[in-house]
Amino acid sequence: MTGELVVDGLHKRYGDLVALRDMTFHVSPGEIFGFVGSNGAGKSTTMRIILGVLAADSGEVRLGATPIDFDGRRRIGYMPEERGLYPKMKVGDQLAFLARLHGMDNATAADAVARWTQRLGVAERVDDNVGDLSLGNQQRVQLAAALIHDPAVLVLDEPFSGLDPVAVDVMSDVLKEKAAEGIPVIFSSHQLELVQRLCDRVGIIARGEMKALGRVDELRSRGGVTLEVSGPSADSRWADGLPGVTAATYGESVTELRIDPAVADDQAILAAALRTGPVHRFATSTPTLTELFREVVSA
Numbered sequence: 408m409t410g411e412l413v414v415d416g417l418h419k420r421y422g423d424l425v426a427l428r429d430m431t432f433h434v435s436p437g438e439i440f441g442f443v444g445s446n447g448a449g450k451s452t453t454m455r456i457i458l459g460v461l462a463a464d465s466g467e468v469r470l471g472a473t474p475i476d477f478d479g480r481r482r483i484g485y486m487p488e489e490r491g492l493y494p495k496m497k498v499g500d501q502l503a504f505l506a507r508l509h510g511m512d513n514a515t516a517a518d519a520v521a522r523w524t525q526r527l528g529v530a531e532r533v534d535d536n537v538g539d540l541s542l543g544n545q546q547r548v549q550l551a552a553a554l555i556h557d558p559a560v561l562v563l564d565e566p567f568s569g570l571d572p573v574a575v576d577v578m579s580d581v582l583k584e585k586a587a588e589g590i591p592v593i594f595s596s597h598q599l600e601l602v603q604r605l606c607d608r609v610g611i612i613a614r615g616e617m618k619a620l621g622r623v624d625e626l627r628s629r630g631g632v633t634l635e636v637s638g639p640s641a642d643s644r645w646a647d648g649l650p651g652v653t654a655a656t657y658g659e660s661v662t663e664l665r666i667d668p669a670v671a672d673d674q675a676i677l678a679a680a681l682r683t684g685p686v687h688r689f690a691t692s693t694p695t696l697t698e699l700f701r702e703v704v705s706a
């Protein structure tokens with residue numbers, strides 16, 4: 408079991424550009440944390456600082472209670488956005504080399520190479536040069552490289568970009584498996600349906616600042632629930648003033664209500680709708696992570 412990964416108050420400037428401003432979050436053992444934000448928001452910068460390949464101007468990264476040092480960083484499995492494999496080296500040799508760099512002996516390294524290439528569906532490519540593989544297969548090898556030394560934390564920069572649906576499933580399963588083993592897993596992605604499906608918690612960042620942080624379901628219901636009612640006449644403005652109704656949009660045959668679920672009584676709303684005529688549909692929905700993202704990032 409690993410301690411939690413704590414990112415505490417990171418500030419980073421590139422010249423005049425403030426890339427990170429008080430970036431703070433944590434990832435608990437066993438948790439999959441989705442790190443999302445527009446292009447240039449600061450995700451890769453944060454991940455590079457976690458890894459120690461880039462220094463923060465201030466702030467700290469901790470593993471458990473301990474500020475992360477060289478040894479702590481060796482325990483991280485990292486997939487850099489720019490990827491980092493040698494194209495002219497064979498898949499198997501490269502993975503074995505990385506495993507030995509992390510202190511494994513030859514036999515243990517060979518076992519780890521066999522296990523991870525098998526698990527990630529590239530076992531038959533171990534004798535090929537990395538550069539001869541398709542981009543998706545190179546990415547599978549890159550994930551194997553992040554996992555080969557049995558890391559205590561996983562930090563993956565856009566691991567899903569460019570993968571086919573089968574590879575997305577394999578990658579998702581591996582992340583879930585590693586989290587179930589009790590390690591903190593953080594990954595960045597622009598594929599928000601995937602983040603919504605896979606992550607326990609998310610951080611949405613914009614222009615170097617954390618804008619929304621929390622459990623996916625909580626964040627989604629934070630802005631209220633939408634209730635769509637088909638049937639009632641638009642003229643009557645029948646939902647105005649009902650308790651818990653915070654906004655109402657009256658269309659020709661559909662009324663869309665924003666409701667505060669803690670206050671609204673859905674049966675009272677339905678009764679009010681029925682007083683205007685027959686109701687054909689009465690359904691609630693919460694915003695998707697994509698909708699929430701647009702709202703947060705444009706605010």
Ligand SMILES: Nc1ncnc2c1ncn2[C@@H]1O[C@H](COP(=O)(O)OP(=O)(O)OP(=O)(O)O)[C@@H](O)[C@H]1O
Pocket residue numbers: 421424426444445446447448449450451452453488
């Ligand atoms: N080495 C650098 N020198 C100067 N500016 C940089 C450098 N690296 C990143 N930046 C800038 O810092 C900001 C944050 O970049 P970063 O790569 O962390 O964003 P990101 O969220 O990972 O974006 P993307 O989703 O496009 O990968 C951007 O404005 C970027 O142009």
